[in-house]
Amino acid sequence: MTKDPLVVFTPSGKRGRFPAGTPVLTAARQLGVDLDSVCGGRGICSKCQITPAWGDFSKHGITSAEGALSQWNAVEQRYDDKRGLKPGRRLGCQAQILADVVIDVPPESQVHRQVVRKAASARVIEMDPATRLYYIEVDEPDMHEPTGDVERIARALSAQWGIEKISTDFSTLALLQPILRKGGWKITVALHNTDTESPPRLVAAWPGLHEGGHFGLAIDLGSTTIAAHLTNLETGVVIASSGIMNPQIRFGEDLMSRVSYAMMNPGGDREMTAAVREAIATLATAIAQEAGIDPSLILELTFVCNPVMHHLLLGIDPVELGQAPFALATSSALNLTAADLRLTTLPASAQVYILPCIAGHVGADAAAVALSEQPDRSEDLVLVVDVGTNAEILLGNTSRVLACSSPTGPAFEGAQISSGQRAAPGAIDAIRIDPATKEPRFRVIGCDLWSDDPGFAEATAATGITGICGSGIIEAVAEMRIAGLLDSKGLIGSAEQTGTARSRPEGRTHAYLVHDGSADGGPVITVTQGDIRAIQLAKSALYAGARLLMDEMGVDKVDRVVLAGAFGAHISPLHAMVLGMIPDVPLDKVTSAGNAAGTGARIALCNLAARRQIEAEVRRITKVETAIEPRFQEHFVAANAIPHATDGFPELAKIVTLPQVAFNAGGSGEDGGRRRRRRG
Structure with missing residues (x-):
């Protein structure tokens, strides 16, 4: 019997089979994919735009070939003629599924558009930008002393600013003559200087005195999100x-x-x-x-x-980065x-600086974290963890700095989680579970109230309760462990074992019910055994990477931990410790650095000397390659337990007593499942 076509939606990862001829929008709705539509599928509002992806997707076990969707139709053509569709875009209400296909839902087509949490961290940065503005008065052309406009600009810069030599960007050259004449031979030029050996480059010019400022973009190009900070290059704001x-x-x-x-x-x-x-x-x-x-x-x-x-x-x-020896084309x-x-x-003349990479799997983002957090200047031993789809980890002090990357995957971002979603209004981002009643209460993005606070339903009526994001799933799993719903191996107990009907059977395993919105047409949000496994894999990779660096440093503990990255800024240190994401330290020694990579990009944008500093520092950092280090697998396996199979986490034990429960076959789950001690 021929199977119905399989459709996989990204970035959610949700998938399902549907009869040939099913509109993409219909499939999305049935799977709970976040695809917007206001007109109800009439092809009027255009909010359901999607992008089919073609090629072999081994991760999904699918080949998505052109022809997997129905042909472009008159409704789409009419909209394209009137308002225009980006190349490759289709309307989800018009495109029908004919064969296996991968469908990307772009951010602007999502009902609950992502809240990008990579905000700029407050930081005092000494301003020494590579690009500066200079106002000059240029000699007019003289037939008796023929010189070009560029040469007279250079002469003016020498006489008025002591800048003896410049070069000119070709794209700027074509603009200089009209600018000079419009300004009456008085102009403002932007000069970009990369080092003391090369002459500054003329990259922009304005007639007269330019008072509109000049700006730079510090861009953190991540696997999942791209964040940018527009910065005034005169003030650093x-x-x-x-x-x-x-x-x-x-x-x-x-x-x-x-x-x-x-x-x-x-x-x-x-x-x-x-x-x-x-x-x-x-x-x-x-x-x-x-x-x-x-x-x-x-x-x-x-x-x-x-x-x-x-x-x-x-x-x-x-x-080349997909196989040993993981050679970079350039690390400079x-x-x-x-x-x-x-x-x-x-x-065209805007100048681009890309920070150096450290190694084949430790990139410019890790270099930026090192520039921002400066572990090389720390008197105590600090572990800096930039949490993301690919985690960058630094360990060091004034004597030595080590670095590695660890493939945590997208689970921490809410992907590959049954009720997971990106951080957007309506997503659960914090949760607490009562250890006695096993009842949850939670908070969603866009509302400061907890779910058991008066007025919560009214405050969340607009966004609804839509799913659970990365910080929410981390807290949920940790809270389940604290409340005795989950054993150290990561198994969810049954209703009989845990004493709550919120533990529901799901096939041969169980799931914990967080929220049931089905009565109002909303989603049923659960934490499944599969979700637990995804989080275990991610946190084990993170911990194993940190332990490798500690092995290399010859230590069993660190003095403090810094959680970096947009996601790291929203992780509760207590819940990260309960999960065993990070090594055991006193909780007051776990701090957040916000988007440290983005801060490093801003420092490099605003300070030319900082670029030289990090270029020198990356050559001193010792790189540890997790992909070929046999101890990584040993640490990974031990870290699968929650919090850990062999590390007793003594600092955590001072704050929380984790229930000694076991939910394997024949386990009753009644031995100590209600005991807990917890700060605050």
Whole structure:
């Protein structure tokens, strides 16, 4: 019997089989995929736009070939003629599923659009930008002393500013003559200086005295999100921060899936490069509009990213990063232009600085964290963990700094979780479970009230309760362990074992019911055994990476832990410790650094000396390669237990007594399941 076509939606990862001819919008609704529609599928509102992805997707076990959707129809053509559809986009209400297909739901088509949490952290940065403005008065042309406009600009800079020599960006050269004449030979020029050996480069000019400022973009190009901070290059003030989903998600949620896509699909690397560059150009325009400035005033960009994102941004096939010895095309810092990266919404002469990479799996984002947090200047031993789809980990003090990356996967971002979603209004981001009654209470993004507070239902009526995001699933699993609903091996107990009907049978395992919104047409939100396993795998990889660095340093404990990254900023230290995500330390020694990679990008944007500093520092950092280190697997297996199979976590035990329950076959789960001691 022929199976119905399989459809996989990204970035949610939800999948299902539907009869041929089923509209994509119908399939999305039945699977609970976050796809917007206001007109009810009449092809009027266009909010249900989707992008089919073509190629072999080994991660999903699917080949998505052109022809898997019905042909472009008259309704789509009418909308395209009137308002325009981006190339490759379809209307979900019109496109019908005919064969196996992968469908990407872009951020603007999602009802609950992501709240990008990569806000700029407050930081005092000494201003020494690479790009500076100079007002000059230029001699008029003289037939008796023929010289070019550029030469007279150089002469004016020498006489008025003591700048003896300049070079000129080609794209700026064509604009100089009208600017000079419009300003009556009085102009403001922007000079970009990368070092003391090369002459400054003239990258922009304005007639007369330019008082509109000049700006830079510090961009954190992550596997899942792209965040940008628009910064005034005169004051260092961040005037706008914004972010979007990385569109490469449709080619694979994690880095190795994208490398695999490039390997299996000729030209796949170019597809991913084009997608991310277009997204960055779009983000630059959007953030400029938000700040009320002309994008032409953005003269400089800094990028931090992991090695795979680094290569795909540059248009380099990442295939070598998918196999030992994980060779980078280059690990050095790069100075480019917006034209080199084809960022078409920005001035072609806008200068781009990409921070150096540390190793094949430890990228410029880890270098940026090192620049921001400076473990090399710490008197005590500090572990810095940048939590994300691919975690970067630094361990060090004034004597030595070690670095590695650990493949945690997308579970911490809410992906591969049964009720998981991105951090958006309506998503559960915090939860507490009463150890006696086993009843949960929770908080959702967009509302400060807890679910048992008066007025919660009214306050969340607009967003609804839609799912659970990364910080929410971490707290849920940890709270289940504290409340005795989950044993140390990660098994969920039955209703009889746990004493609550919220433990529901699900096949041969059990799931814990967090919220049942079915009476009002909402979702049923549970934590399943599969969710627990996904979190166990992610947290075990994180802990194992940290333990490898501790082994290399020859220590069994660290003095303090810094949680970095947009996601790390929202993790509860207590719940991270209960899970065993990080090594055992006193809770007051666990702090959040916010988006440390983004802060490092801003420091490099605003301070030329900081670029030289990090370029030197990465050469001193010792790299530990988790992919080929046999001890990684040993640490990984031991870390599968919650919190750990062999580490007693004595600091955690001072605050929380974890129930000694076991829910294997024949386990009653009644031995101590109600005991708990907890701070506050």
